[in-house]
Amino acid sequence: MLLLALDTATPAVTVALHDGERVLAEFSRVDARRHGELLMPAVDRVFREAGTELSAVTGIVVGQGPGPYTGLRVGLVTAAAFGAVTGAPVYGVCSLDGLAHAAGRAGLAGPFTVATDARRKEVYWARYTDPRTRVGEPAVDRPADIAERVAGTPAVGAGALLYRDVFREVPEGMPEHQSAGALAALAAEKLAAGDEAFLAGAGEPVRPLYLRRPDAQVPAHYKVVTPR
Incomplete structure (x- = not known):
């Protein structure tokens, strides 16, 4: 088993390779405005560190949100593209x-x-x-x-x-942003257990959890400036 995991649902761009038992390589960088710019170099980096390549991947794990529209779709589209190229199943996991x-x-x-x-x-x-x-x-x-x-x-x-005024008990040493290594480890557990719902989802496009409409909207009324 070789899982490529990635997530862009939070400000962290995070990628990892997992062999079903442990994380072989992982890279994360927190930058809410550069998901598209940072993701592919992160993927290249973990493959180099693990000494393997995309063709060896047997499954792709992607965080499906919830997250902001622009950042979240970077990871989802990339995972879908890797799945199409390699033929490996793509598994969506709630971020x-x-x-x-x-x-x-x-x-x-x-x-x-x-x-x-x-x-x-x-x-x-x-x-x-x-x-x-x-x-x-x-x-x-x-x-x-x-x-x-x-x-x-x-x-x-x-x-x-x-929002510490609402979430009053935040233990020290806990994760702040997503970890692709943790995402891959969770997926590996589900695969090893033969989780039927998880396995069935690999046959369908990963459904993003946007939970609300994107900020960008098509204007309802705009002036036509091109000739009719």
């Missing part, structure tokens, strides 16, 4: 699940909340009973609107750090 798994690897057992920065004074968030079990679907909300629902449990992620 919040990857962060939860990383928190578990850092020693957090649960229950807890994962929250990332959704901008517009909102967070993408979900609750977990343990690092592998999410409660319900991811959501996007203003922190003040979910204060009662997340009270009394630890929280991890950049969103939790940004």
Whole structure:
């Protein structure tokens, strides 16, 4: 098994190679405005460090969000292109699940909340009973609107750090941004366990979790300046 994992749903551009048992190589860089510029060099770097190449990949894992439209689609389109070129199946994993798994690897057992920065004074968030079990679907909300629902449990992620008045218990040493290594490790566990829902998803295009409309909109009324 050789999994190529990548995620651009958070400000972190993160890529890793995983052999089913351990991370062979991983690179992450936090830069919310340069996903498209940084992703391919990151992919090249992990292949060089691992001493292998794209043709050896047996599966591609991509974070499907939730995340901002522009950044998220960079990873999704790249994963789809790699899948088309190699014939390897493409597996979508909720990016919040990857962060939860990383928190578990850092020693957090649960229950807890994962929250990332959704901008517009909102967070993408979900609750977990343990690092592998999410409660319900991811959501996007203003922190003040979910204060009662997340009270009394630890929280991890950049969103939790940004709104400490709501997420009052943020343990030290927990992940702030996504880790492709954690994302790949979670996918490897699901593959090894024969997770039917996870395996079935490889036959379909990965569905992005945007949760809200993109900032860019086609103008409803605009002046025609070209000849009719």
